[in-house]
Amino acid sequence: MHAPSFASPSGASGIEIHGLEFAYPSGFRLVVDSLTIARGEQVLLAGSSGSGKSTLLHLAAGIERSVRGSVFIEGTDILALSGASRDLFRGRRIGMIFQTFNLLHGFTAIENVMMPLMLSGFSASEQRSRARDALSRLGIERHEASVDALSVGQQQRVAVARAIAGGPAVVLADEPTASLDAVNASAAIDLIKEAAHNAGASLILTSHDPAMRSRFERVVDVSRYASSGATR
Amino acid sequence: MNDMRIVIRSLRERSLASTVTVGMVAVAVALLLVLLSMRQAASDAFRRGTGNVHLLVSADASPLVAVLNGLFYANAPANPITYAKFSEIRDSFPWLWAIPTQLGDSYRGSPVLAAPNSFLADFEPSAGQPFAFARGRAVAKEFEVVAGSVAASEHGLEIGQRIAMTHGAGAASVGGHEHTDHPYEVVGILASTGSAHDRALFTNLESSWIIHAEDRRERAAPEEHDGAHHRGHDHEHEHVDAADLTDEDRLVTGILLRIPTRPGSDASASLASQFDRLRRDTSITVAQPAQQIGRLMAIVGDIDWLFIAMGVVVLASSALSILLAMISSMELRRRQVAILRVLGASAWRVFALAVTESTAIGIAGAVAGCAIAIVGCSLASTMLEGRIGISLSSGVDPRSCAEVAIGAVVLCAFAGVIPAVKAYRTTIADHLRPIA
Numbered sequence: 001m002h003a004p005s006f007a008s009p010s011g012a013s014g015i016e017i018h019g020l021e022f023a024y025p026s027g028f029r030l031v032v033d034s035l036t037i038a039r040g041e042q043v044l045l046a047g048s049s050g051s052g053k054s055t056l057l058h059l060a061a062g063i064e065r066s067v068r069g070s071v072f073i074e075g076t077d078i079l080a081l082s083g084a085s086r087d088l089f090r091g092r093r094i095g096m097i098f099q100t101f102n103l104l105h106g107f108t109a110i111e112n113v114m115m116p117l118m119l120s121g122f123s124a125s126e127q128r129s130r131a132r133d134a135l136s137r138l139g140i141e142r143h144e145a146s147v148d149a150l151s152v153g154q155q156q157r158v159a160v161a162r163a164i165a166g167g168p169a170v171v172l173a174d175e176p177t178a179s180l181d182a183v184n185a186s187a188a189i190d191l192i193k194e195a196a197h198n199a200g201a202s203l204i205l206t207s208h209d210p211a212m213r214s215r216f217e218r219v220v221d222v223s224r225y226a227s228s229g230a231t232r
Numbered sequence: 233m234n235d236m237r238i239v240i241r242s243l244r245e246r247s248l249a250s251t252v253t254v255g256m257v258a259v260a261v262a263l264l265l266v267l268l269s270m271r272q273a274a275s276d277a278f279r280r281g282t283g284n285v286h287l288l289v290s291a292d293a294s295p296l297v298a299v300l301n302g303l304f305y306a307n308a309p310a311n312p313i314t315y316a317k318f319s320e321i322r323d324s325f326p327w328l329w330a331i332p333t334q335l336g337d338s339y340r341g342s343p344v345l346a347a348p349n350s351f352l353a354d355f356e357p358s359a360g361q362p363f364a365f366a367r368g369r370a371v372a373k374e375f376e377v378v379a380g381s382v383a384a385s386e387h388g389l390e391i392g393q394r395i396a397m398t399h400g401a402g403a404a405s406v407g408g409h410e411h412t413d414h415p416y417e418v419v420g421i422l423a424s425t426g427s428a429h430d431r432a433l434f435t436n437l438e439s440s441w442i443i444h445a446e447d448r449r450e451r452a453a454p455e456e457h458d459g460a461h462h463r464g465h466d467h468e469h470e471h472v473d474a475a476d477l478t479d480e481d482r483l484v485t486g487i488l489l490r491i492p493t494r495p496g497s498d499a500s501a502s503l504a505s506q507f508d509r510l511r512r513d514t515s516i517t518v519a520q521p522a523q524q525i526g527r528l529m530a531i532v533g534d535i536d537w538l539f540i541a542m543g544v545v546v547l548a549s550s551a552l553s554i555l556l557a558m559i560s561s562m563e564l565r566r567r568q569v570a571i572l573r574v575l576g577a578s579a580w581r582v583f584a585l586a587v588t589e590s591t592a593i594g595i596a597g598a599v600a601g602c603a604i605a606i607v608g609c610s611l612a613s614t615m616l617e618g619r620i621g622i623s624l625s626s627g628v629d630p631r632s633c634a635e636v637a638i639g640a641v642v643l644c645a646f647a648g649v650i651p652a653v654k655a656y657r658t659t660i661a662d663h664l665r666p667i668a
Binding site for chain 2 (some may be wrong): 054083086092118124
């Protein structure tokens, strides 16, 4: 899966972005000459709403296709991979957390956590043991409960468990606290940071909340990568 | 966790829509299978009813009517043949057997066939399967009767019971003249043959001739009576017995003929020549029952192809409903597809999941449809055999079942392709954003 031509210049970083250029039809452009996030580092992508935080996160996850440039994760240029390989790589090495959790309704908590493991080719027994372990570590005991029957806080924990269960290289969290009050937002940040740390993964978290800046040692303002046209 | 569980969960999420769609496929599959089975069964039942008769002679208007009247008891033939004509035909060729029959009376709507005992002995309702007695014996003297299995069960006939026949057959017998002065004793009940003969009762020709002779003589001397036929005569008839019968009384409505054949063969080289010879006599109608039933099935066949075409249309509309249901649900499930993509599912994998979902609906519908068809045919067979004596022994043909089921599954799988393409083309980022 790791083709030599995709090798990172340094090979040691969690994420390396080089010459990344992306444009929406509206004219909004995002240009990242260089951004390196070390393995295990936790970074806040800050910026106002529509500044391109989610777009940069999606580019890093290979969900959006750039005009040019590369995104190396553990030495693999995710943007150079073919569609199916990129999807598989994302399932195996990238954990994603969303503002609205994006859990699969109709499935149980453990099934939601097992889903990326199944799609990544883990055996059935490995799926279940990893999912149980991740849920238990995050304090979810009702593994077989439907996610629709869980509280919002528990749903968020399931979403975090799903992101870390496969042992990702990178956890990408897109505005995970946007709909929470200050107390719960702080608790959620603690939870995600701890989970990513325990999983040994780099963490990139986006937030438009200035209060979040103090919670991260490194803050990257995405506004400096964005240029004109309409905002995103 | 595996792909099949994702499909099952997806179907369960839309359990009502899934159930309705599976039901539609099941109904379409069952309808097609029942139509195919009934078509074959009806053909088999008709062919079985003609039995081992080579030629049927009557005075009916057409050969097909002769067969439907003479062997399937559709109506009592209006025009008789004299016994002298029967004797002439019988003596004109060394037939294996020649059996005169008379159809004209009925018992509570069930036809009564008057024929010599050779009818039950030589005529086989289904070639190679002669009549057999479930209880009792054959007719030994006048005013004894043997009941077919359906007639016996329908009217609750038992050995020793005495019954009165009604003049006329079928609808014509309702409110008709009852021969109460000549009750018949039930002496035998036949085993089921799976043919129209199970609906009939059988007596000898003399019994029928005697009561009709008495009626005729009564009509010829109206001044002795009030002149009107009415139900349940309580007046004295002029008594007639077998010795008093004249040629005018000895009338038949049909003659069953069989030409000698080689052992193990039903065909005879003489059949065509005898058929042509008898046809030259314009006073009678000659039919080859097997040929007439073949023609009837060809006519009916055109109609039942129409039914089968309707079944196919129902199946196609089921596939269309799957298509519409899945397209509709796909619009609602874009987010689910996007989540699966983010979690590592390739575009082809979500395409395959969508096709698998429609295929699963097809499989569930096909299995349910086959089960409904098997149960339905069994019930229909029981009902038809009980009510009209037609046995649908062929049931659901396993090959038809497999072909229709495979066709339904393939159709459903194709119905899933368009929603699958929609799933394949789902742009991930657009569908992950919070819903406003």
